[in-house]
Amino acid sequence: MEYGRPTELDEALALLAGGRRTILAGGTDLYPAIAAAALPGDILDIGAIAGLRGIVEGAEAWRIGAGTTWTDLARATLPAAFNALKQAALEIGSVQIQNTATIVGNLCNASPAADGVPALLILDAQLELQSAEKTRHLPLKDFILGVRKTARRSNELVTAIVLPKRAVSGRSDFQKLGARRYLVISIAMVAARIAVEDDRISEAALAIGSCSAVAQRLSSLESDLVGRRIGPALAEHICAAAVATHVAPIADIRGSAEYRTHAAAELLRRAVANAAGTA
Amino acid sequence: MPTVSMTVNGKSVSADVESRTLLVQFLREHLALTGTHVGCDTSQCGACVVHVNGVSAKSCTMLAIQADGADVATIEGLDDNGTLHPMQEAFRDNHGLQCGFCTPGMVMSALDLVKNNPSPSEQDVREWLEGNICRCTGYHNIVKAIQAGAAAMRG
Ligand SMILES: Cc1cc2nc3c(=O)[nH]c(=O)nc-3n(C[C@H](O)[C@H](O)[C@H](O)COP(=O)(O)OP(=O)(O)OC[C@H]3O[C@@H](n4cnc5c(N)ncnc54)[C@H](O)[C@@H]3O)c2cc1C
Ligand code: FES
Ligand code: FES
Numbered sequence: 515m516e517y518g519r520p521t522e523l524d525e526a527l528a529l530l531a532g533g534r535r536t537i538l539a540g541g542t543d544l545y546p547a548i549a550a551a552a553l554p555g556d557i558l559d560i561g562a563i564a565g566l567r568g569i570v571e572g573a574e575a576w577r578i579g580a581g582t583t584w585t586d587l588a589r590a591t592l593p594a595a596f597n598a599l600k601q602a603a604l605e606i607g608s609v610q611i612q613n614t615a616t617i618v619g620n621l622c623n624a625s626p627a628a629d630g631v632p633a634l635l636i637l638d639a640q641l642e643l644q645s646a647e648k649t650r651h652l653p654l655k656d657f658i659l660g661v662r663k664t665a666r667r668s669n670e671l672v673t674a675i676v677l678p679k680r681a682v683s684g685r686s687d688f689q690k691l692g693a694r695r696y697l698v699i700s701i702a703m704v705a706a707r708i709a710v711e712d713d714r715i716s717e718a719a720l721a722i723g724s725c726s727a728v729a730q731r732l733s734s735l736e737s738d739l740v741g742r743r744i745g746p747a748l749a750e751h752i753c754a755a756a757v758a759t760h761v762a763p764i765a766d767i768r769g770s771a772e773y774r775t776h777a778a779a780e781l782l783r784r785a786v787a788n789a790a791g792t793a
Numbered sequence: 794m795p796t797v798s799m800t801v802n803g804k805s806v807s808a809d810v811e812s813r814t815l816l817v818q819f820l821r822e823h824l825a826l827t828g829t830h831v832g833c834d835t836s837q838c839g840a841c842v843v844h845v846n847g848v849s850a851k852s853c854t855m856l857a858i859q860a861d862g863a864d865v866a867t868i869e870g871l872d873d874n875g876t877l878h879p880m881q882e883a884f885r886d887n888h889g890l891q892c893g894f895c896t897p898g899m900v901m902s903a904l905d906l907v908k909n910n911p912s913p914s915e916q917d918v919r920e921w922l923e924g925n926i927c928r929c930t931g932y933h934n935i936v937k938a939i940q941a942g943a944a945a946m947r948g
Contacts, residue, residue, distance in 0.1 A: 515812060517795055517812040517858060519858065538856075538859070541855060541859060542836065542854050545815075545854050553812055557812065559859060562861075562862070607836070607924060608924020608925075609902070609923070609924055610842055610849045610850050610851045610854075610924050611854070613849060614845075
């Protein structure tokens with residue numbers, strides 16, 4: 515077993531080119547998963563690569579580096595379209611977890627309950643994947659393939675989350691339901707981003723997590739909301755039936771399918787009202 | 794076995810450890826700094842909180858090698874030649890502990906809070922302590938202690 519902790523991205527990509535390795539960022543998902551057992555084979559620890567950390571606004575897109583922690587995000591000054599992601603940041607474990615855990619690690623872990631996924635789906639997030647040979651981009655929705663399964667190839671490192679500026683508009687909101695307030699795995703969570711023009715919705719982006727293997731955008735409900743006047747009447751259009759056309763919720767120890775559908779619809783009504791500024 | 798080097802409470806330390814060694818094991822077993830406790834194996838209780846490069850982290854959820862080169866502070870480093878740190882003193886004055894098992898983690902979390910928010914409200918303290926569990930006190934006196942400690946640190 516070998517433990518690599520390079521300080522430069524090139525060295526990290528060279529290590530990945532040399533054979534399969536488990537990537538370790540903050541380690542907050544990885545470590546509890548292996549508990550006191552031996553580490554799974556060779557490790558690539560990316561925590562010492564300073565260049566991977568930070569949030570940068572470019573001409574076309576925002577970029578969140580793979581070393582960026584949830585605390586970095588929560589403390590950054592960002593447009594209101596990021597509100598949902600910031601709210602999600604404060605839900606990830608506790609302060610000490612937020613200080614070490616990365617946003618990219620949350621996505622790569624591909625848990626159905628990952629709080630970061632819905633908040634990034636509504637920003638049309640893309641992942642930047644680099645190998646020693648090339649760089650490619652994949653939409654987040656095509657990156658997470660199933661429970662703990664992603665489209666990352668074994669020689670690739672996810673180096674950043676890229677958020678196209680056209681999707682960084684309006685205001686967003688995140689709502690999570692758990693069996694208790696703190697340190698809890700979500701029963702359902704939703705993110706909504708709403709842009710308003712002349713009191714009418716000009717753009718809507720909605721996503722639901724923890725209800726299906728992979729979090730989902732709700733495209734037909736989004737189109738249904740566009741053009742509608744903002745106000746309490748919006749709630750009528752966001753019903754359990756509309757949710758059920760997009761996700762067939764799972765049933766498990768944390769809730770039945772029917773409960774989840776109703777809970778998700780209520781969370782969506784609240785998130786849309788907050789994002790539209792009518793709450 | 795990789796060599797891990799870091800600064801712990803201002804002193805440079807270095808040791809050969811298995812890669813899987815947790816930071817908390819390194820502190821307790823290699824450095825005999827047993828003030829940092831382990832209360833769970835699910836990263837939830839916060840008895841193990843230390844500071845890594847100035848921010849609070851759960852030392853049970855980090856490998857020692859992840860802290861290679863880092864500046865680590867534990868409860869043992871807080872006193873000034875036997876005089877308790879004002880936050881430790883506040884826990885004593887306010888009866889902020891019973892069995893004391895959670896206390897080192899509580900104090901280290903509290904200091905990270907005060908660094909970010911020198912004058913925390915009761916609500917701020919309660920929210921910040923989300924990752925620190927106490928099975929004895931019911932938290933009331935811990936919250937009081939942290940507010941008193943913060944006030945003492947403001948001077
Ligand atoms: C007590 C506790 C509470 C938690 N609460 C929550 C919660 O409320 N909500 C929630 O969503 N999560 C929660 N988590 C899970 C976890 O903290 C987050 O998912 C976190 O964002 C993971 O980041 P990390 O940097 O620690 O990832 P790591 O553990 O380092 O990595 C996670 C996975 O991603 C892979 N990976 C990491 N970075 C890369 C990369 N750059 N390229 C390719 N693969 C990569 C790793 O190989 C691993 O499979 C909690 C964890 C703990 C211990
Ligand atoms: S020992 Fe419980 S959180 Fe670290
Ligand atoms: S004082 Fe006993 S656990 Fe907190």
